[in-house]
Amino acid sequence: MNVQIRERPDAASSTGIKTAIADCDIHPARATKDELFPYLEKRWHAHLETFGIQAYQGMMEGRPYPKAQPNASRRDAYPPEGGPQGSSLSFMQKQHLDPNNVALGVLNPLATGQGLRNQDLAGAVCSAINDWQIEKWTSKDSRLKGSVVVANEDGVSAAAEIRKRAGDTNFVQVLLLSRNVEPLGQRRYWPIYEAAQEVGLPIGVHAFGFGGNPITASGWPSHYIEEMVGHSQCQQTALASLVLEGVFERFPKLKMVMVEAGFGWAPSLAWRLDKVFARLHSEVPHLKRKPSEYIRDHIWWTTQPMEDPESRDHLFQTIEWIGWDKLLFATDYPHWDYDEPSRVLPAGVSDANRQAFYLDNAKQLYGIA
Amino acid sequence: MNVQIRERPDAASSTGIKTAIADCDIHPARATKDELFPYLEKRWHAHLETFGIQAYQGMMEGRPYPKAQPNASRRDAYPPEGGPQGSSLSFMQKQHLDPNNVALGVLNPLATGQGLRNQDLAGAVCSAINDWQIEKWTSKDSRLKGSVVVANEDGVSAAAEIRKRAGDTNFVQVLLLSRNVEPLGQRRYWPIYEAAQEVGLPIGVHAFGFGGNPITASGWPSHYIEEMVGHSQCQQTALASLVLEGVFERFPKLKMVMVEAGFGWAPSLAWRLDKVFARLHSEVPHLKRKPSEYIRDHIWWTTQPMEDPESRDHLFQTIEWIGWDKLLFATDYPHWDYDEPSRVLPAGVSDANRQAFYLDNAKQLYGIA
Numbered sequence: 001m002n003v004q005i006r007e008r009p010d011a012a013s014s015t016g017i018k019t020a021i022a023d024c025d026i027h028p029a030r031a032t033k034d035e036l037f038p039y040l041e042k043r044w045h046a047h048l049e050t051f052g053i054q055a056y057q058g059m060m061e062g063r064p065y066p067k068a069q070p071n072a073s074r075r076d077a078y079p080p081e082g083g084p085q086g087s088s089l090s091f092m093q094k095q096h097l098d099p100n101n102v103a104l105g106v107l108n109p110l111a112t113g114q115g116l117r118n119q120d121l122a123g124a125v126c127s128a129i130n131d132w133q134i135e136k137w138t139s140k141d142s143r144l145k146g147s148v149v150v151a152n153e154d155g156v157s158a159a160a161e162i163r164k165r166a167g168d169t170n171f172v173q174v175l176l177l178s179r180n181v182e183p184l185g186q187r188r189y190w191p192i193y194e195a196a197q198e199v200g201l202p203i204g205v206h207a208f209g210f211g212g213n214p215i216t217a218s219g220w221p222s223h224y225i226e227e228m229v230g231h232s233q234c235q236q237t238a239l240a241s242l243v244l245e246g247v248f249e250r251f252p253k254l255k256m257v258m259v260e261a262g263f264g265w266a267p268s269l270a271w272r273l274d275k276v277f278a279r280l281h282s283e284v285p286h287l288k289r290k291p292s293e294y295i296r297d298h299i300w301w302t303t304q305p306m307e308d309p310e311s312r313d314h315l316f317q318t319i320e321w322i323g324w325d326k327l328l329f330a331t332d333y334p335h336w337d338y339d340e341p342s343r344v345l346p347a348g349v350s351d352a353n354r355q356a357f358y359l360d361n362a363k364q365l366y367g368i369a
Numbered sequence: 370m371n372v373q374i375r376e377r378p379d380a381a382s383s384t385g386i387k388t389a390i391a392d393c394d395i396h397p398a399r400a401t402k403d404e405l406f407p408y409l410e411k412r413w414h415a416h417l418e419t420f421g422i423q424a425y426q427g428m429m430e431g432r433p434y435p436k437a438q439p440n441a442s443r444r445d446a447y448p449p450e451g452g453p454q455g456s457s458l459s460f461m462q463k464q465h466l467d468p469n470n471v472a473l474g475v476l477n478p479l480a481t482g483q484g485l486r487n488q489d490l491a492g493a494v495c496s497a498i499n500d501w502q503i504e505k506w507t508s509k510d511s512r513l514k515g516s517v518v519v520a521n522e523d524g525v526s527a528a529a530e531i532r533k534r535a536g537d538t539n540f541v542q543v544l545l546l547s548r549n550v551e552p553l554g555q556r557r558y559w560p561i562y563e564a565a566q567e568v569g570l571p572i573g574v575h576a577f578g579f580g581g582n583p584i585t586a587s588g589w590p591s592h593y594i595e596e597m598v599g600h601s602q603c604q605q606t607a608l609a610s611l612v613l614e615g616v617f618e619r620f621p622k623l624k625m626v627m628v629e630a631g632f633g634w635a636p637s638l639a640w641r642l643d644k645v646f647a648r649l650h651s652e653v654p655h656l657k658r659k660p661s662e663y664i665r666d667h668i669w670w671t672t673q674p675m676e677d678p679e680s681r682d683h684l685f686q687t688i689e690w691i692g693w694d695k696l697l698f699a700t701d702y703p704h705w706d707y708d709e710p711s712r713v714l715p716a717g718v719s720d721a722n723r724q725a726f727y728l729d730n731a732k733q734l735y736g737i738a
Contacts, residue, residue, distance in 0.1 A: 217582050221606070272631055
């Protein structure tokens with residue numbers, strides 16, 4: 001056995017899918033380094049020229065993705081006009097949105113101000129990214145909707161950015177990453193949750209990010225695979241923190257989407273939390289319900305990655321636990337681990353559940369008519 | 370709802386269990402601070418008097434367990450002659466071994482040299498703990514078997530300690546913790562695996578430990594519950610590291626037991642690893658089989674904690690995935706989260722599986738006639 005990174009079908013060979021779908025994880029990129037500059041105050045042009053950026057640094061650098069997949073993306077996804085994968089709307093339309101019948105595509109920009117240590121710069125870059133999403137993407141293709149990116153370590157400025165976008169139908173969610181300076185339930189992040197609830201936007205929590213700590217409690221692993229699968233453990237701790245700090249008790253209308261970290265771990269995490277909670281409720285008296293109840297009511301989950309058990313029944317049992325109404329289809333386009341829409345669900349799913357999974361859950365969550 | 374820490378039944382009200390059982394996680398304690406001194410060279414008496422100990426330090430200190438459960442243990446487990454819970458053989462016999470019909474009790478000493486930064490001291494303390502296990506426990510009650518504790522950060526000295534105990538039937542396994550200076554698959558720990566395979570002892574990997582890093586990739590959580598449930602995430606990263614570094618390829622006869630971190634997360638971790646491995650095998654070409662195959666063949670799992678799903682079927686499906694022949698019963702006596710033997714398995718388990726779970730799997734794994 002000597003499996004290599006699989007080649008991806010090129011645009012021409014895409015099989016397509018007949019029913020309209022929502023793709024809840026699309027990553028748009030800048031075509032050039034300077035593409036963001038028109039959206040940034042002049043002050044920051046000079047600052048970036050003089051100081052560059054200071055990010056939370058660590059051994060992550062240089063190895064977030066296999067090198068053989070440049071820009072973490074499909075090698076067939078380079079736009080013909082140049083620029084990195086995901087940087088051309090017309091090529092995204094031709095390669096992905098049109099052939100795959102994407103009726104709703106949620107943009108999750110990743111290289112934003114999140115993770116920058118200068119919080120004023122972080123906020124300026126995030127705000128610029130939000131303007132850029134409108135001008136380059138959502139105003140040009142009504143199928144695409146943006147995510148409000150925020151300087152997440154500065155809850156107050158992040159909340160201001162969210163309120164600035166209130167009522168703007170170019171955006172359907174706020175975007176956070178799961179690996180931060182502190183676990184996501186901590187109070188420094190509460191202004192974000194307060195603002196998101198107030199303006200009625202769900203919060204997507206996408207895997208990745210970096211806050212200075214290694215991805216394991218025992219330091220640095222050796223392999224990309226460990227880093228990648230480790231993001232599921234990050235997401236587990238983030239979700240436990242959100243539940244146990246009482247975020248969903250404090251913000252009862254908040255909806256969150258766990259993006260790109262799998263969901264097979266959700267039931268066992270909830271079972272364990274419930275069992276411990278039954279005996280240690282007095283440590284978290286602000287919780288009025290069992291941890292599993294907050295998880296079931298407040299959390300949505302995207303596929304890509306979707307766990308792939310040997311037994312189809314195991315997959316269905318897992319989905320039944322989280323709820324067919326809580327699962328959202330996502331491709332992760334143009335990243336290398338993209339899921340082909342027509343191949344992601346095994347046989348044996350009812351038409352109603354397929355329809356909910358591929359489109360209706362997302363339309364309902366994101367308020368798309 | 371205002372659940373407090375539940376009181377435990379006292380010795381007199383223990384329900385007992387009719388069939389003989391193996392308890393694969395019993396924690397013996399020292400009755401006094403000085404109890405270990407007879408097993409330590411004089412050199413270390415003076416050293417401890419002058420320098421004390423230097424452990425990997427962090428915010429763990431002072432909060433590994435709820436304070437209301439002193440010594441992390443049942444309040445009804447104090448021996449009548451004084452000393453902390455778990456420090457009296459006669460009281461352990463009276464309260465636990467006799468009424469619960471324990472035919473095999475595996476001792477897992479926790480406050481050992483593991484985690485001390487002076488590796489010579491760590492090795493001396495571990496060796497003393499091993500001598501103490503024989504003299505105080507296993508030579509006095511043939512139902513009890515010890516675990517060889519080792520200075521795990523110094524693989525070479527740890528391997529020497531394991532070889533020193535080769536063939537000594539007082540011991541049935543080597544004991545490691547899951548949270549260390551590096552992930553457990555790293556080569557610094559390989560001499561331990563080599564020696565354990567050579568002398569034919571399985572390795573128990575018990576939750577807890579500390580190597581300087583916070584328990585989440587986003588720093589320190591607020592609650593004991595997060596710390597406790599977080600150990601399952603530590604165990605997941607440790608297991609991924611063991612598999613991906615090729616430990617089971619290099620040491621094909623090695624058997625490992627995951628102790629006190631649950632097992633509900635095992636299938637979804639294996640599914641995810643298999644899926645990523647299928648595409649990124651070239652990063653870990655030393656692996657000849659799918660990650661799930663190493664996990665199924667090389668890993669045993671103890672209960673306490675056993676996840677407690679709402680649906681009994683979900684529990685059974687999880688156990689079927691890991692294998693009824695791989696599950697070992699454990700109480701965690703005398704710790705506060707002790708599981709009462711007669712109550713741990715739900716109805717609906719076949720007699721053969723009950724027998725395997727309560728006794729036969731452990732006897733076979735640990736080589737007890």
